[in-house]
Amino acid sequence: MIADKNILPNKQFIKGDDFMNRRFWKQFAIALALFLAGYFTFNSKAFSQTVEKPKVSIAVGGKNLFYYLPLTIAEQLGYFKEEGLQVEISDFAGGAKALQALVGGSADVVSGAYEHTINMQAKGQPITAFVLQGRAPQIVLGVSNKTMPNYKSVADLKGKKIGVTAPGSSTNMMANFVLAKAGLKPSDVSFIGVGASAGALSALRSGQIDAISNLDPVITMLQQKNEIKVVADTRTLKDTNEVFGGPMPAATLYASEAFLKKNPNTAQALTNAMVRALKWIQKAGPSDIIKVVPESYLLGDRALYIEAFMKVREAMSPDGMFPEAGPRTALKALQAFEPDLAGKSIDLSKTFTNEMVKKANAKYH
Structure with missing residues (x-):
């Protein structure tokens, strides 16, 4: 009997220990599930903040030109993809056609001349350039x-x-x-x-x-x-x-004010990719450029393409920043032949921003 009494408490203890173990692992599993759910929710939010608009359409007028070389480099080297973007580039005959695509709603962003931002503000359709590709027009x-x-x-x-x-x-x-x-x-x-x-x-x-x-x-x-x-x-x-008569901003990425306000992190991702491309170009040799750009850009003459690149290399922006005096030079140039613009009050500070470029340079220095 004594032996049986000794055994009973032992059985009860084993059952209790087993129960406690099961309870511990059940609570641990719940805690882990909650942690993982929170972790993935947090990261999905962080990711969605970076790419409010994962698919971005960019219009350009004459993509094969050196004027737009930074855009091609960013695309070909996968910089847009690395920023979490799927970019579709539509090529038009000229910058005016690319601008029409933006106004018409078939493009989110334009890779085009800075001057369009001034002309469009005068027409009551504000657009803002947010990264500079060229510090000389090359025209x-x-x-x-x-x-x-x-x-x-x-x-x-x-x-x-x-x-x-x-x-x-x-x-x-x-x-x-x-x-x-x-x-x-x-x-x-x-x-x-x-x-x-x-x-x-x-x-x-x-x-x-x-x-x-x-x-x-x-x-x-x-x-x-x-x-x-x-x-x-x-x-x-x-x-x-x-x-x-002064520094003249050339190719930029520009978009409507509405797009930039609604998709600030997407615009930042685009800027990051472009600044990386600009910095790559600064270090690249002509042979590196030829390996990256599509064969059709060479127009059947590699030696001539290299010669042309050396002529315009200086015109590429080293960092995507708009020069302080550049917008004033552009406005003065436009007013010289556009009478309608001469009487308009243009707020140049709204035609461009260096804020996103500064962040991109801090990331890719």
Whole structure:
């Protein structure tokens, strides 16, 4: 009996110990589940904050141009993907067409000329540039040696046909400014959209246009075969200062105020990718560039592409920052040939921001 009494408490103890073990593991499992649920909820929130809009559509006018090389580099090297973005890039004949895509709602962001931000503010449709790709326009105005062999001055362009990437684009604006400095109005010539690649070359070579306002590699190709005489060149900082009288912002990423307010972290992710691309370009050699860009960009001549890149390398922004005097230079240039703009009050501080670029440079220094 004593032995049985001793056994009973022992059995009770074993059962109690087993119960306590089960209870412990059950509570532990619940705690772990709650922890993991909280962890993943927190991280999903952090991720969603970074990419409010994971799929972003970018419109560009002439993607093959060096003017937009940082965009291509960011895309080809996977920088957008690493920032959690799936970017779709639509290529148009010129910057004005890319702007239309933004206004029409088929694009979220434009890789395009800074000047559009000023023009759109004047029209009551505010857009803001948030990362600078080029610190010089890289646009060249040249006259055809075929149709204008006796060219002497800009005044000779009166009544002539000038090929631009697309009417209303930055190539059109640059030509307008050069004409204005010579006392000519935009209406004194005819502007024809010829695109930014093979179409531009054939338009000049066939005599359809008398002059061309375009960018590299197109311009270097025409120069190499002595097909044009350069009238104005903005491929270097020095030449840009001579043409515009100060620093002139060129290609940017810009978007509507509404998009930037609604998707601040998405815009930051885009900026991060672009700043990384700009810094990569600063360190890259010509052979590195050729390995990254699509074969079609070379227009069948690798050596010429390298030559053209060396001419415009200085024009690439090293850090994506807008120069303090740049917006004022752009406004002054536009007012020279756009009478409607002369009377408008433009708040330049709303046409651009360096805030996102500063954060990107802190991340990728």
